[in-house]
Amino acid sequence: MDLYHKLLILGGISFLIFGISWICFARISMSYIEREMKKEGKEPPQWDGMGARAVSYAMVIALPAGVLKNYILVDAEAAKRLSRPLDRKLAVWYLIAGFVGTVIILVASYVKPDDLIL
Template identity: 40%
Template sequence: MIFLESAKNLFLLILGCSFIPLAVAWVTFARVSMARIEKAMKRDGLDRPCPWDGVGGRVVWYACAIGLPIGPWNPVNDPLVDVPLLRQYARPVDRKLGLAFVVAAGTFLAIGIFGIFVFDFS
Protein backbone atom coordinates (compact mmCIF):
# COMPACT_ATOMS: atom_id res chain seq x y z
CA MET A 1 0.00 0.00 0.00
CA ILE A 2 1.40 3.35 -1.02
CA PHE A 3 -0.15 5.13 1.97
CA LEU A 4 1.86 3.05 4.47
CA GLU A 5 5.25 3.64 2.85
CA SER A 6 6.28 6.39 5.28
CA ALA A 7 6.23 6.47 9.06
CA LYS A 8 4.34 9.76 9.00
CA ASN A 9 1.51 8.21 7.01
CA LEU A 10 1.42 5.21 9.33
CA PHE A 11 1.19 7.57 12.29
CA LEU A 12 -1.72 9.43 10.68
CA LEU A 13 -3.49 6.12 10.12
CA ILE A 14 -3.00 5.12 13.77
CA LEU A 15 -4.19 8.55 14.92
CA GLY A 16 -7.27 8.26 12.72
CA CYS A 17 -7.99 4.79 14.05
CA SER A 18 -7.67 6.04 17.64
CA PHE A 19 -10.21 8.76 16.85
CA ILE A 20 -12.92 6.18 16.06
CA PRO A 21 -13.26 4.84 19.65
CA LEU A 22 -13.12 8.43 20.92
CA ALA A 23 -15.99 9.48 18.65
CA VAL A 24 -18.06 6.43 19.58
CA ALA A 25 -17.42 6.97 23.32
CA TRP A 26 -18.23 10.69 23.00
CA VAL A 27 -21.56 10.15 21.26
CA THR A 28 -22.52 7.17 23.43
CA PHE A 29 -21.78 8.97 26.69
CA ALA A 30 -23.55 12.14 25.55
CA ARG A 31 -26.68 10.40 24.28
CA VAL A 32 -26.99 7.67 26.92
CA SER A 33 -25.60 9.06 30.17
CA MET A 34 -25.67 12.82 29.87
CA ALA A 35 -29.14 13.01 28.37
CA ARG A 36 -30.58 10.71 31.05
CA ILE A 37 -28.87 12.56 33.91
CA GLU A 38 -30.01 15.99 32.70
CA LYS A 39 -33.55 14.71 32.14
CA ALA A 40 -33.67 13.28 35.69
CA MET A 41 -32.32 16.52 37.13
CA LYS A 42 -34.86 18.57 35.21
CA ARG A 43 -37.63 16.27 36.46
CA ASP A 44 -36.41 16.94 40.04
CA GLY A 45 -36.51 20.70 39.41
CA LEU A 46 -32.74 21.21 39.31
CA ASP A 47 -30.73 23.25 36.83
CA ARG A 48 -28.06 21.72 34.63
CA PRO A 49 -24.92 21.20 36.77
CA CYS A 50 -22.68 22.67 34.03
CA PRO A 51 -24.10 25.90 32.60
CA TRP A 52 -21.32 26.24 30.00
CA ASP A 53 -21.19 24.15 26.83
CA GLY A 54 -18.54 25.21 24.34
CA VAL A 55 -19.16 23.01 21.31
CA GLY A 56 -19.69 19.80 23.26
CA GLY A 57 -17.25 20.63 26.03
CA ARG A 58 -19.84 19.75 28.63
CA VAL A 59 -19.36 16.07 27.73
CA VAL A 60 -15.72 16.22 28.83
CA TRP A 61 -16.58 17.72 32.23
CA TYR A 62 -19.43 15.28 32.86
CA ALA A 63 -17.28 12.28 31.88
CA CYS A 64 -14.43 13.35 34.16
CA ALA A 65 -16.81 14.10 37.04
CA ILE A 66 -18.53 10.74 36.73
CA GLY A 67 -15.82 8.42 35.41
CA LEU A 68 -12.79 9.48 37.46
CA PRO A 69 -12.41 9.08 41.22
CA ILE A 70 -12.37 12.23 43.33
CA GLY A 71 -8.83 13.59 43.39
CA PRO A 72 -6.49 15.98 41.58
CA TRP A 73 -7.95 15.14 38.14
CA ASN A 74 -11.52 15.39 39.46
CA PRO A 75 -11.79 17.92 42.30
CA VAL A 76 -15.00 18.08 44.33
CA ASN A 77 -15.11 21.87 44.03
CA ASP A 78 -14.72 22.03 40.23
CA PRO A 79 -15.74 25.55 39.12
CA LEU A 80 -17.37 24.33 35.89
CA VAL A 81 -19.49 21.42 37.08
CA ASP A 82 -21.16 20.29 40.30
CA VAL A 83 -19.30 17.00 40.78
CA PRO A 84 -21.17 15.65 43.85
CA LEU A 85 -24.55 16.35 42.23
CA LEU A 86 -23.57 14.59 39.00
CA ARG A 87 -22.19 11.58 40.84
CA GLN A 88 -25.44 11.34 42.80
CA TYR A 89 -27.43 10.92 39.55
CA ALA A 90 -24.92 8.61 37.84
CA ARG A 91 -25.54 4.88 37.53
CA PRO A 92 -22.75 2.27 37.33
CA VAL A 93 -23.11 2.15 33.54
CA ASP A 94 -22.65 5.93 33.40
CA ARG A 95 -19.42 5.59 35.36
CA LYS A 96 -18.16 2.95 32.93
CA LEU A 97 -19.10 5.03 29.88
CA GLY A 98 -17.45 8.11 31.43
CA LEU A 99 -14.27 6.18 32.13
CA ALA A 100 -14.29 4.74 28.61
CA PHE A 101 -14.56 8.26 27.21
CA VAL A 102 -11.73 9.57 29.41
CA VAL A 103 -9.46 6.65 28.41
CA ALA A 104 -10.27 7.04 24.70
CA ALA A 105 -9.66 10.80 24.84
CA GLY A 106 -6.39 10.35 26.74
CA THR A 107 -5.18 7.75 24.26
CA PHE A 108 -6.02 9.94 21.28
CA LEU A 109 -4.29 12.96 22.85
CA ALA A 110 -1.20 10.96 23.83
CA ILE A 111 -0.82 9.57 20.31
CA GLY A 112 -1.38 13.01 18.80
CA ILE A 113 1.13 14.77 21.06
CA PHE A 114 3.68 12.02 20.45
CA GLY A 115 3.30 12.47 16.70
CA ILE A 116 3.62 16.24 16.87
CA PHE A 117 7.00 15.93 18.57
CA VAL A 118 8.30 13.00 16.53
CA PHE A 119 7.16 14.07 13.07
CA ASP A 120 7.42 17.84 13.52
CA PHE A 121 4.06 18.87 12.09
CA SER A 122 4.57 22.56 11.51
Protein backbone atom coordinates (compact mmCIF):
# COMPACT_ATOMS: atom_id res chain seq x y z
CA MET A 1 0.00 0.00 0.00
CA ASP A 2 1.45 3.35 -1.02
CA LEU A 3 1.41 6.68 0.81
CA TYR A 4 -1.63 7.92 -1.09
CA HIS A 5 -3.86 5.05 0.02
CA LYS A 6 -2.59 5.28 3.60
CA LEU A 7 -3.47 8.98 3.63
CA LEU A 8 -6.92 8.25 2.21
CA ILE A 9 -7.59 5.71 4.95
CA LEU A 10 -6.25 8.06 7.61
CA GLY A 11 -8.34 10.90 6.16
CA GLY A 12 -11.46 8.75 6.21
CA ILE A 13 -10.87 7.80 9.83
CA SER A 14 -10.22 11.42 10.80
CA PHE A 15 -13.42 12.57 9.07
CA LEU A 16 -15.34 9.87 10.92
CA ILE A 17 -13.89 11.23 14.17
CA PHE A 18 -14.80 14.74 12.98
CA GLY A 19 -18.39 13.66 12.37
CA ILE A 20 -18.65 12.13 15.82
CA SER A 21 -17.18 15.26 17.41
CA TRP A 22 -19.63 17.44 15.46
CA ILE A 23 -22.61 15.45 16.70
CA CYS A 24 -21.32 15.44 20.29
CA PHE A 25 -20.65 19.17 20.28
CA ALA A 26 -23.99 20.05 18.69
CA ARG A 27 -26.09 17.78 20.90
CA ILE A 28 -24.30 18.41 24.20
CA SER A 29 -22.74 21.88 24.11
CA MET A 30 -24.85 23.84 21.65
CA SER A 31 -28.15 22.67 23.09
CA TYR A 32 -26.98 23.52 26.64
CA ILE A 33 -25.72 26.99 25.69
CA GLU A 34 -28.83 27.86 23.70
CA ARG A 35 -31.09 26.61 26.50
CA GLU A 36 -29.21 28.81 29.00
CA MET A 37 -29.39 31.77 26.61
CA LYS A 38 -33.17 31.36 26.43
CA LYS A 39 -33.33 31.46 30.24
CA GLU A 40 -31.59 34.86 30.07
CA GLY A 41 -34.07 36.06 27.45
CA LYS A 42 -31.61 35.92 24.55
CA GLU A 43 -32.71 34.20 21.39
CA PRO A 44 -30.21 31.86 19.72
CA PRO A 45 -29.53 32.40 16.02
CA GLN A 46 -32.34 31.05 13.85
CA TRP A 47 -30.09 30.29 10.89
CA ASP A 48 -27.80 27.32 10.42
CA GLY A 49 -26.28 27.42 6.97
CA MET A 50 -24.70 24.00 6.48
CA GLY A 51 -23.69 23.67 10.13
CA ALA A 52 -22.12 27.11 10.39
CA ARG A 53 -23.73 27.67 13.78
CA ALA A 54 -21.78 24.74 15.27
CA VAL A 55 -18.49 26.05 13.88
CA SER A 56 -19.31 29.54 15.16
CA TYR A 57 -20.04 28.37 18.69
CA ALA A 58 -16.95 26.14 18.69
CA MET A 59 -14.67 28.98 17.59
CA VAL A 60 -16.13 31.38 20.15
CA ILE A 61 -15.73 28.85 22.96
CA ALA A 62 -12.32 27.43 22.01
CA LEU A 63 -10.44 30.61 21.10
CA PRO A 64 -9.22 33.13 23.70
CA ALA A 65 -11.78 35.67 24.94
CA GLY A 66 -10.63 38.75 23.02
CA VAL A 67 -10.26 37.13 19.61
CA LEU A 68 -13.94 37.01 18.61
CA LYS A 69 -15.53 39.51 20.98
CA ASN A 70 -17.43 41.32 18.18
CA TYR A 71 -18.43 38.16 16.33
CA ILE A 72 -21.73 38.80 14.53
CA LEU A 73 -22.89 35.23 13.85
CA VAL A 74 -23.50 34.23 17.49
CA ASP A 75 -23.53 36.08 20.82
CA ALA A 76 -19.86 35.51 21.65
CA GLU A 77 -19.98 36.97 25.14
CA ALA A 78 -22.97 34.87 26.21
CA ALA A 79 -21.65 31.69 24.60
CA LYS A 80 -18.25 32.08 26.28
CA ARG A 81 -19.79 32.91 29.66
CA LEU A 82 -22.35 30.10 29.59
CA SER A 83 -19.98 27.40 28.36
CA ARG A 84 -18.76 24.72 30.74
CA PRO A 85 -15.30 23.09 30.79
CA LEU A 86 -16.81 20.11 28.94
CA ASP A 87 -18.06 22.45 26.21
CA ARG A 88 -14.56 23.88 25.76
CA LYS A 89 -13.07 20.38 25.45
CA LEU A 90 -15.70 19.36 22.91
CA ALA A 91 -15.17 22.59 20.94
CA VAL A 92 -11.41 22.08 20.79
CA TRP A 93 -11.88 18.41 19.81
CA TYR A 94 -14.35 19.43 17.07
CA LEU A 95 -12.11 22.13 15.60
CA ILE A 96 -8.92 20.05 15.70
CA ALA A 97 -10.63 16.99 14.18
CA GLY A 98 -11.98 19.08 11.30
CA PHE A 99 -8.64 20.76 10.68
CA VAL A 100 -6.64 17.51 10.78
CA GLY A 101 -9.09 15.74 8.47
CA THR A 102 -8.99 18.58 5.96
CA VAL A 103 -5.18 18.76 5.98
CA ILE A 104 -4.83 14.99 5.49
CA ILE A 105 -7.22 14.98 2.52
CA LEU A 106 -5.45 17.98 0.96
CA VAL A 107 -2.05 16.31 1.35
CA ALA A 108 -3.48 13.10 -0.13
CA SER A 109 -4.75 15.01 -3.15
CA TYR A 110 -1.28 16.51 -3.60
CA VAL A 111 0.58 13.16 -3.45
CA LYS A 112 -1.92 11.35 -5.70
CA PRO A 113 -0.06 9.24 -8.25
CA ASP A 114 -0.32 10.60 -11.79
CA ASP A 115 -1.35 7.25 -13.25
CA LEU A 116 -4.27 6.89 -10.81
CA ILE A 117 -7.63 7.59 -12.42
CA LEU A 118 -10.45 8.43 -10.04
